[in-house]
Amino acid sequence: MVVYHMDLSSSKFLLGSQFSQLAMVFLIVLVVFLFTEPVISQSNDHAINTNIPIHSFCGSIAPLNPNFFKNRNATLAEIRTKLLNEGVVYATAQDLTAGDSVYAAAQCRNYVSRDECVACFDAGVSILVKCKKGNGAYVVFDNCFIRYEDFSNFYNNPNVVQDGIGTPYSPCGNQSASQPIATFQQVVDGLLKDIRDATPKSSNLYVALTRKIASDNATMYAIGQCPGINKTACQSCMNDAYEKLNGCLPNTEGRYFDMGCFARYSNTPFFNDNQTTDITSVLKGNSSKVPIIAGTVVGLVLLFTILVIWLLYRQRKKAKETQEAADLKGAVHYNYKDLQLATNYFGEENILGRGGFGEVFKATLDDKNVVAVKKLQLHHARVKEEFENEVKLISHVHHRNLLRLLGWSSEGSDLFLVLEYMPNGSLDRFLWGSRRGTLDWNQRYEIIFGIARGLAHLHNEFHFKIIHRDIKSNNIMLTDDFKPKIADFGLARFLPEDETHVSTKFAGTLGYTAPEYALHGILSDKVDTYSFGVVVLEIISGRRSTDVKSDISSSDYLLEHAWKSYENKLHLNFIDGALMNLNQNQQEHMMKIIEIALLCTQSPASKRPTMSEVVLMLQDGQSLGTRELTRPTYVHNQERRIHIGSIKRSIAADNVSKILNE
Incomplete structure (x- = not known):
């Protein structure tokens, strides 16, 4: 198996890259810095924390799908967002879009600040995005490391090897100790042993220690850290780290990196003196009987408390699972x-x-x-x-x-x-798509009536008032016998029974959305009534709501064209050309449906009928009653009114329920 290593200290790496790849890297890095919180690198008086990579790897197996790199970049961006939170030094993320799985992890050293952590991460990303061959890569700095793969095993098993990744890396410094070698080696060996033994036993699997070398008035610094693994794996990794770093002696600096741990010692400070870890209780304990007895008592009390909390938690969890099972019944x-x-x-x-x-x-x-x-x-x-x-x-x-x-x-x-599954797809396919003009008037009327009944059920017949907010032709699905089914009402919000409207963030489709919702965010069930009216006009005309009707003298959108045609009693000019061969009764029926659609698009919302009323209006033989029809708001600033009907209608509530549930 060929393993490709990036020599990050050599200019040959950059010279070997293609210009297009460098341009892409520049764009990605630019986007990262433009669209995320600015980070200012903070200097450390006790350390040289420059983000110079010390080791990296780029796999040699090319991904089968270009979406892999898109997912990789999205995953790295998600990790960066997590690292921006104060106190977060280890983060993972994944993106499985289009079947191209990408799993990534990043670890910063506990002694660095948030800004230093993110700065190190940004430096690593600028290197990783250059990796165009492999489906896995990593880069190591003193302050952080970053890794991504097309598998997730490395999260919990750092020893997993795929495409050559997983080999430990242990560079030693090139300067030997100036003080007596024997004394230096004895002090540093004791320091490394403490790091080895204490790191897996510490609460966060991280230890930072210092040791004085009296003979030379010098101080040695060392850390051990295990990112995202368990204590057993940490201990195994730290054992290996100790052996490798001990082999660096008497050099004044050494590093050990594996996917499971990072360890380093140096005579140059790389963390502040006040950031050291107290490992006395971790390694040596206390031989006094009093603390042991006190600890036992405290432990028993703590155990009892945990037991009580656990029992309460189990009880609540069981109740929650029972409720969720009830919530998801049938799905x-x-x-x-x-x-x-x-x-x-x-x-x-x-x-x-x-x-x-x-x-x-x-x-x-x-x-x-x-x-x-x-x-x-x-x-x-x-x-x-x-x-x-x-x-x-x-x-x-x-x-x-x-x-x-x-x-x-x-x-x-x-x-x-x-x-x-709806074999006929969505309604828009039959209005202006591949099957345009194939619906006759009876089919269109049944579709209109079915949409009205579905909306009325959402508004009135369920224990929540459900407002769809995005009724449009491509959200109306058709069965194999052209019966309509409303889709995509999952983003609806619940409207309490005692409220007539709520203000909310706009989430509809322009061209179908009521003015008060699009302009002011005022949401009520009358928003769906408005959208229903627009869809009815689309069904009758065979035109999109945003299409322009162009001729020599005018350029009108659908709603304005509908109003002018109705106002001038030229409704035949409005209907779909595929419906021109209608008899007199059908023409009168269509005229009534146009009136209902225009009623639904009135403003303010109080002028619109409810969907329950619309269902009754659509019934054969039902009169529209005495109503004042006003030019829709979006059409023109000048207000015009037309009075339709002369007989006041009366509808019993039980009749509404009967029709809606047929």
């Missing part, structure tokens, strides 16, 4: 690897669509069940919490016009929803 938990196989490792050929929250893949489970797998992309720390809320929410919602949740999965940074 199956799928294994991540099963979803990988079912989607052919999330291959491009299985992508059904891409939305604001992630990609949707076609999957075949158990070689027969066809489902849709929605892969959610992590953008911030709250995504997992939102995902769990989505699962708990939609696992309870069952309605013929709402897309059903079949299962879910949560694996590391990958979050999935397993949903019903």
Whole structure:
């Protein structure tokens, strides 16, 4: 196996790189410094903490997919964010996007400040991004080390070897002690033994010590540190470190690096004197019986306290698990690897669509069940919490016009929803996509009516008021017999029964979003009513809400075109050309539906009907009653009103419930 080592002290490394690679490195480093907290390197009067690499490695096995390096850079950026937190000296991260797994870890020495830690990390990243051959690499500095791989074993097993990575590295200094050699070796040997024995026994697997050499009035400095492993592995690694460093004597400096530990001694201070560790109790203990008895009593009290806390914790955990089981009743938990196989490792050929929250893949489970797998992309720390809320929410919602949740999965940074598969895809495909013009009027009316019933169920028939916030044509899925099912209501927020609106961060789609929500963040169920009205106009016209209707005299968006056509009684000019052969009854029916859609787009929101009222309006034989229809806000500043109907309608509440649940 060929192992490629980067000689970081030689200019040949840079000369051998391609210009395009250097340009990419420059861009990545520039982005890191522009989009993260600025870090100012702090000097240390007692140390030379320059970030000069002492060892590095770049693997020789080239990754099969270019996404590997994209994932690597994202993972390193996540680690940097963690290291910016005060007190964090060890961090891991992973990115498994598109099946290209990247696992990374970074360790700073405990004696460095946060700014020194991040500065060292940045120096390491600037080196690692140059590694374009291997699927694993690392770089070691005195202040830190960074490593990434396509496997995670090295987190807990530092001795794992793949593609040559894992070989210990132990450089010795090139200057011999000036004081009596025997005295120097005796003092430093005792220092190294203490480091070896105390590091695995310390609470944080880190020890920093000093020793005076009286004959020369000198001080020796040493540390031992085990990043992210257990005490047993730390002890094994520190035993090796001791043997190697002892072999450096009588030189005044030595280092030992392995994936499991780092150890160093030097006659030059590299940490402050007040940063040393008291190892007296760790190594020697106390022979007095009084402390032993006192310690025993304290230990028993502590044990009893821990037992009580553990019992309470178990009780609460069991109650929580019971509640979560109830929350997720009906939704199956799928294994991540099963979803990988079912989607052919999330291959491009299985992508059904891409939305604001992630990609949707076609999957075949158990070689027969066809489902849709929605892969959610992590953008911030709250995504997992939102995902769990989505699962708990939609696992309870069952309605013929709402897309059903079949299962879910949560694996590391990958979050999935397993949903019903809709063979006809989304509605927009039939309005302006590949199957444009194939829907007749009866099919379009049934789609409109089904969307209305689904929204009314979300607003009124569930124990929470669920507001979708993003109703649009590509969020309406169609069954094989063209029945609509509303998708992507998992990002909805709950509206308490006693509130009429809440202010929240905008999360809709411009062109479908009500003015009060888009401009002021005011969210109510009337926001969905507005979006429904826009979708109805799209279904009737076969045009996108943001498309411009162009002719010699005007350039109108969909909503304005609908209003002008209705106002001038030229509604036939508005409808889809594929629907021109309508009889008189169908034309009158469509005119009524246009009126309902325009009612839904009124402003202010109080002028809009509820979705329960819309369902009743859509029923055959139902009158719209006496209403004042106002020009929609987005169309023109001049307000115009048209009075429709003359008979006041009365609707019984039980009639509403009956229609909604048919």
